[in-house]
Amino acid sequence: MKDSSKSNLIVPSEDELIEKAIANALELLDIPYKYKDKDFDNFNIAKLTNKNPDLIIADFQKYAKNYIKNQRTPNWLVLKGSSGSGKTHLIIATLKESLSQAVAHNIRNNPNKHDRAYQNLARDFIFTTCGNLFQEIKNSYDCDDINERDVLERYKNCRMLVLDDLGTEQTSKWFQERLFHILDYRYGEMLPIIITTNLTTQELLNHVGERTFKRIIENADKGNNLYKLKTYNPRQNAS
Ligand SMILES: Nc1ncnc2c1ncn2[C@@H]1O[C@H](COP(=O)(O)OP(=O)(O)OP(=O)(O)O)[C@@H](O)[C@H]1O
Numbered sequence: 001m002k003d004s005s006k007s008n009l010i011v012p013s014e015d016e017l018i019e020k021a022i023a024n025a026l027e028l029l030d031i032p033y034k035y036k037d038k039d040f041d042n043f044n045i046a047k048l049t050n051k052n053p054d055l056i057i058a059d060f061q062k063y064a065k066n067y068i069k070n071q072r073t074p075n076w077l078v079l080k081g082s083s084g085s086g087k088t089h090l091i092i093a094t095l096k097e098s099l100s101q102a103v104a105h106n107i108r109n110n111p112n113k114h115d116r117a118y119q120n121l122a123r124d125f126i127f128t129t130c131g132n133l134f135q136e137i138k139n140s141y142d143c144d145d146i147n148e149r150d151v152l153e154r155y156k157n158c159r160m161l162v163l164d165d166l167g168t169e170q171t172s173k174w175f176q177e178r179l180f181h182i183l184d185y186r187y188g189e190m191l192p193i194i195i196t197t198n199l200t201t202q203e204l205l206n207h208v209g210e211r212t213f214k215r216i217i218e219n220a221d222k223g224n225n226l227y228k229l230k231t232y233n234p235r236q237n238a239s
């Protein structure tokens, strides 16, 4: 008798596998609910008053599309802008696209391991606010299960770190030392970081300290990866 089960088996193509794995990975990505559906397609450049807003968005898209190619290159991004200008939206879009590129790359290179590959990847693309990161470190002081070193290691070693809202927390020597520890490690290993802030450049320098500021500027492609979203409220657009 003919084995009909085999002839009915539909083997998905590599592209279909990639599409499914990306959808699953994005589902696993730990981002705030409000931003789950935010991407480049629903980012409206008409809301920006920058000279060439389309070029800014194109740069962010290019950054994400080149995620694999740009590993181990000066690959940090800094996005400034006033509250509500769309910074978090844009970096979530960038994070999602970078993760998608990593998943596709993994499947193309390890076609039999696609399931586990994307699950681990999603955990390794971290979005956090700067305030939450430092609260996590403080919480570890009163916790038996996790210590400060464990927290720092996670943020030092993850594949991509998105640090949203740098500058909303109180600055101190304690804060600056830990921030430098994480950023300096990632600087040395050439691991990507995307930073957003409401601060002006001078305020950022005062907030993070000179050592960290120099690292940020140098690794953000000597300043070429420093962007600012400008919106219609001129009071909020100080540089
Ligand atoms: N250009 C835009 N196109 C589409 N939606 C936008 C745009 N700018 C802002 N938004 C929407 O407005 C809301 C606020 O934007 P977002 O949270 O990204 O601002 P932000 O710059 O991160 O502000 P904050 O500094 O307060 O964190 C979000 O829902 C976001 O999707």
Ligand SMILES: [Mg+2]
Pocket (backbone or CB within 6 Å): 087, 088, 089, 164, 165
């Ligand atoms: Mg934000």
